[in-house]
Amino acid sequence: MEDAGGILTSKYKQSFKIMEKRELCPDTFFYAIEAPFIAKKLEAGQFVIVRPNDNGERIPLSICGWDSDKGIINVIIMSAGRTSGEINAMNVGDCLADVVGPLGERSHVEKTDGTAVVIGGGYGTGAVLPTALDHKKLGNKIVGIVGARSENLLLMVDELKAACDDVLLTTNDGSIGIEGFVTHALQKLIDDGVKVTSVLAVGPVPMMMAVCKMTEPLSIKTWVSLNAIMVDGTGMCGACRVSVGGETKFACFHGPDFDGHKVNFDELIKRQKMFVEKEKEALEAVSK
Amino acid sequence: MADLSNKKRMALPMQEMPLHPGEERVKNFEEVPIGYSDEMAKQEALRCIQCTKPGCIPGCPVGIDIPAFIQLIEDGDFGGAVKKIRETNFLPAICGRVCPQDKQCQLDCVVGKKNKPVEIGSLERFVSDYERDNGGPVLPDIDPDTGKKVAIIGTGPAGLTAAYELRKKGHAVTCFEAFHRPGGVLVYGIPRFRLPLDIIDADVAFLEEMGVEFVYNMIIGKVLTLDDLLKKEGFDALFIGTGAGLPKMLGIPGENANGVYSANEYLTRIYLMNADKFPTYTTPLVQGNKVAVVGAGNTAMDVMRTAKRLGADVTCYYRRAREQAPARTEELHHAEDEFINWKFLSNPVEIMYDENNKVTAIKCEKMRLGEPDSSGRQKPVGTGETFIDEIDTLIFSLGCNVNPIIPSTDKKVTTNKWGIVMVDEKNYMTNKPGVFAGGDAVTGGSTVILAMGQAKVAAENMNKYLKGEIKWGEANVPDNPNWPGIVWDKPKPKKAATQK
Numbered sequence: 001m002e003d004a005g006g007i008l009t010s011k012y013k014q015s016f017k018i019m020e021k022r023e024l025c026p027d028t029f030f031y032a033i034e035a036p037f038i039a040k041k042l043e044a045g046q047f048v049i050v051r052p053n054d055n056g057e058r059i060p061l062s063i064c065g066w067d068s069d070k071g072i073i074n075v076i077i078m079s080a081g082r083t084s085g086e087i088n089a090m091n092v093g094d095c096l097a098d099v100v101g102p103l104g105e106r107s108h109v110e111k112t113d114g115t116a117v118v119i120g121g122g123y124g125t126g127a128v129l130p131t132a133l134d135h136k137k138l139g140n141k142i143v144g145i146v147g148a149r150s151e152n153l154l155l156m157v158d159e160l161k162a163a164c165d166d167v168l169l170t171t172n173d174g175s176i177g178i179e180g181f182v183t184h185a186l187q188k189l190i191d192d193g194v195k196v197t198s199v200l201a202v203g204p205v206p207m208m209m210a211v212c213k214m215t216e217p218l219s220i221k222t223w224v225s226l227n228a229i230m231v232d233g234t235g236m237c238g239a240c241r242v243s244v245g246g247e248t249k250f251a252c253f254h255g256p257d258f259d260g261h262k263v264n265f266d267e268l269i270k271r272q273k274m275f276v277e278k279e280k281e282a283l284e285a286v287s288k
Numbered sequence: 289m290a291d292l293s294n295k296k297r298m299a300l301p302m303q304e305m306p307l308h309p310g311e312e313r314v315k316n317f318e319e320v321p322i323g324y325s326d327e328m329a330k331q332e333a334l335r336c337i338q339c340t341k342p343g344c345i346p347g348c349p350v351g352i353d354i355p356a357f358i359q360l361i362e363d364g365d366f367g368g369a370v371k372k373i374r375e376t377n378f379l380p381a382i383c384g385r386v387c388p389q390d391k392q393c394q395l396d397c398v399v400g401k402k403n404k405p406v407e408i409g410s411l412e413r414f415v416s417d418y419e420r421d422n423g424g425p426v427l428p429d430i431d432p433d434t435g436k437k438v439a440i441i442g443t444g445p446a447g448l449t450a451a452y453e454l455r456k457k458g459h460a461v462t463c464f465e466a467f468h469r470p471g472g473v474l475v476y477g478i479p480r481f482r483l484p485l486d487i488i489d490a491d492v493a494f495l496e497e498m499g500v501e502f503v504y505n506m507i508i509g510k511v512l513t514l515d516d517l518l519k520k521e522g523f524d525a526l527f528i529g530t531g532a533g534l535p536k537m538l539g540i541p542g543e544n545a546n547g548v549y550s551a552n553e554y555l556t557r558i559y560l561m562n563a564d565k566f567p568t569y570t571t572p573l574v575q576g577n578k579v580a581v582v583g584a585g586n587t588a589m590d591v592m593r594t595a596k597r598l599g600a601d602v603t604c605y606y607r608r609a610r611e612q613a614p615a616r617t618e619e620l621h622h623a624e625d626e627f628i629n630w631k632f633l634s635n636p637v638e639i640m641y642d643e644n645n646k647v648t649a650i651k652c653e654k655m656r657l658g659e660p661d662s663s664g665r666q667k668p669v670g671t672g673e674t675f676i677d678e679i680d681t682l683i684f685s686l687g688c689n690v691n692p693i694i695p696s697t698d699k700k701v702t703t704n705k706w707g708i709v710m711v712d713e714k715n716y717m718t719n720k721p722g723v724f725a726g727g728d729a730v731t732g733g734s735t736v737i738l739a740m741g742q743a744k745v746a747a748e749n750m751n752k753y754l755k756g757e758i759k760w761g762e763a764n765v766p767d768n769p770n771w772p773g774i775v776w777d778k779p780k781p782k783k784a785a786t787q788k
């Protein structure tokens with residue numbers, strides 16, 4: 001058993017080498033990682049699970065792009081704690097111990113004569129990008145909405161602009177775009193008479209909740225990507241249990257995208273906090 | 289000694305496997321049995337009367353020549369004994385530790401009629417340890433390269449066995465594993481105090497030495513489909529050994545409370561991800577002081593004994609009686625020696641939790657045993673009376689359904705209504721040409737040795753298939769959704785077992 005950085009004797013051993021790393025905003029980086037077999041199979045909305053080193057934890061990361069020919073996958077990582085921090089401390093040329101995927105189901109896209117909207121917050125802006133491109137391929141009109149606290153925290157805007165017919169920016173402090181939340185931008189679209197037929201929202205849970213609260217009375221189909229805590233990502237452990245329409249689903253296997261109007265967000269938020277004490281401890285252990 | 293009469297042999301006392309005492313062992317993850325000394329092994333071997341029609345061999349799913357290896361132990365030829373086992377079983381160190389001998393070979397050992405049966409498992413363990421301490425196993429003869437390529441999917445006991453058998457026949461073998469290390473449930477299910485890691489790794493290293501290639505982080509079905517393997521990657525045949533890894537829950541209220549785990553999640557966090565060595569290893573586990581474990585099978589015993597080692601007060605909740613607990617007798621005894629609390633005839637009906645979604649209590653209905661059902665097992669019936677116990681962690685240990693990834697990504701691989709992969713019961717071909725399956729994937733959760741036994745038969749037939757001796761068209765794959773999966777009926781003991 002050789003480590004990922006060792007001699008790659010087999011054609012099936014992927015190096016998981018970091019080929020490119022770019023800071024998008026403070027503590028948030030864009031990566032290109034060598035994973036040729038995964039790159040050949042990715043579809044919009046899917047994710048990978050990464051273990052940075054042999055002592056590391058497995059964490060899920062959404063895919064924001066890939067190049068099948070070059071064998072490269074793209075992810076965006078925001079430092080949230082120990083493991084994401086460990087990866088963000090790695091550099092071009094370093095190898096991740098493990099990357100597995102593609103995981104989860106493809107995002108739902110349908111041909112529509114109305115407008116499809118993708119909404120991203122944080123790393124979610126990258127995560128919705130491949131789905132926006134899927135809509136484009138189908139010939140759908142597609143509008144992107146990106147939210148952040150402030151202008152300097154907006155990311156992937158140019159990429160999203162290239163994929164969408166129009167992109168609306170929102171910042172909480174009004175430093176650029178519409179002042180407020182992504183829901184304000186969505187409201188504006190609707191007020192302007194745009195016929196929104198589907199929404200995909202990926203980002204922090206409160207953002208996804210707010211979007212669903214708004215679209216439900218309007219009966220706009222709304223998909224959300226659920227960031228439940230995961231271990232294997234293949235349906236083997238059940239850590240990622242979420243309640244959808246009163247039924248237990250595994251976010252990794254049945255999702256990650258679900259009908260947002262049926263999701264029990266309250267339970268999700270609480271389940272995400274299951275390990276907070278331990279997470280603090282893990283982080284403190286590094287600074288020692 | 290050879291002139292010892294059978295009557296005297298059968299009256300000799302059984303050599304009890306020495307164990308670390310309960311008080312000590314609950315403080316660490318060291319292996320519980322200490323192992324026989326050379327002398328003890330020879331003494332135990334004396335108890336075997338070398339039956340002409342042994343009851344033990346039909347009870348062994350891979351048909352080890354048990355009296356022959358025991359005779360070699362009696363003769364002091366420990367190396368010869370392990371070679372004898374290796375003729376049919378290439379994982380003696382693992383099987384000697386985890387096989388349910390009490391339900392297999394030892395069940396119909398004639399010595400067990402009046403005395404305790406010969407400790408076949410302990411003897412197997414003994415000679416495998418002897419081998420490891422004395423230079424390790426010798427590589428088997430490997431047939432000249434056939435030019436054929438096979439892919440093994442999953443590296444649990446089924447996959448490892450298929451890899452071994454097919455490599456011996458001269459085929460090029462590549463094993464694809466979804467996780468970052470090999471072993472399957474041997475690693476992320478069975479605890480270290482029953483099966484140390486270096487034993488599994490030694491067996492994998494042995495396969496590597498034989499020229500078997502291992503590739504990790506490859507979820508077949510996702511990263512490469514079966515068709516990719518067969519058509520693009522040039523594999524001539526595939527073996528599916530992906531196990532039964534879909535945890536069952538009860539479907540009672542409160543199951544998604546924080547602090548409620550499936551056995552799979554709990555054991556994986558600890559034994560695959562090393563959460564017990566947190567924060568050196570960064571995968572977390574939150575376990576409180578009052579741990580409830582639901583179920584009383586082998587998995588439940590493993591979970592309880594693990595939770596105990598991590599310092600908790602552990603209680604088993606099981607809706608039937610102790611006598612009906614599906615766990616191996618030995619495992620039940622070991623758990624009983626480790627200060628577990630038992631609540632038999634207690635059927636969990638609800639999990640209670642607080643405003644932070646944190647589990648606080650378990651509510652159970654008291655049961656009593658009713659009329660025997662068609663299988664003769666007394667059915668538990670509700671009494672209507674309930675009780676509530678305060679707890680802070682709950683682990684469901686109810687077994688698993690079959691992992692759906694491969695069948696869900698290749699519709700040609702058919703399954704029964706419970707997700708078990710349908711195969712021809714004789715040659716283990718699936719409904720897809722060139723694709724065979726074995727292990728928990730075709731049984732829905734069974735044992736290491738049965739997984740190995742099936743993989744052996746599958747590998748034999750794969751070899752024939754690769755040589756063109758059998759064709760896929762001859763496969764007789766069930767199509768009834770109620771097909772129960774592969775079931776192993778232990779052959780009925782021959783009446784003649786005692787006759788000499």
Ligand SMILES: Cc1cc2nc3c(=O)[nH]c(=O)nc-3n(C[C@H](O)[C@H](O)[C@H](O)COP(=O)(O)OP(=O)(O)OC[C@H]3O[C@@H](n4cnc5c(N)ncnc54)[C@H](O)[C@@H]3O)c2cc1C
Nearest residue numbers: 059061062077078081082083084123227228229230272279
């Ligand atoms: C399907 C999915 C896609 C995701 N995509 C991205 C992405 O593209 N970019 C990105 O930066 N982040 C993404 N995340 C979130 C990312 O996985 C977490 O930020 C990361 O696991 C945090 O780990 P940590 O050790 O750095 O922080 P910790 O301090 O351990 O955790 C911080 C918070 O992250 C969450 N978290 C912790 N461990 C896990 C875990 N094993 N699985 C899931 N969540 C966990 C918890 O809510 C926790 O409170 C995604 C999560 C999911 C489920």
Ligand SMILES: Cc1cc2nc3c(=O)[nH]c(=O)nc-3n(C[C@H](O)[C@H](O)[C@H](O)COP(=O)(O)OP(=O)(O)OC[C@H]3O[C@@H](n4cnc5c(N)ncnc54)[C@H](O)[C@@H]3O)c2cc1C
Nearest residue numbers: 442444445446466472473477508530531727728734735736
């Ligand atoms: C806690 C516990 C204790 C047990 N104790 C005992 C015992 O004492 N004695 C005994 O005989 N049996 C015991 N068993 C049962 C025994 O472990 C199983 O019957 C046996 O491991 C089955 O072997 P397998 O090779 O079919 O599957 P597994 O051991 O489950 O291995 C399957 C492998 O396939 C991999 N895989 C799955 N899907 C894919 C995919 N799509 N692509 C690539 N790889 C994949 C998995 O990661 C895994 O490594 C126990 C089981 C558990 C859970």
Ligand code: SF4
Nearest residue numbers: 336337339342344397
């Ligand atoms: S049945 Fe018992 S006594 Fe007879 S050969 Fe087997 S182990 Fe020996």
Ligand code: FES
Nearest residue numbers: 233235237238252
């Ligand atoms: S992460 Fe284990 S089942 Fe989803």
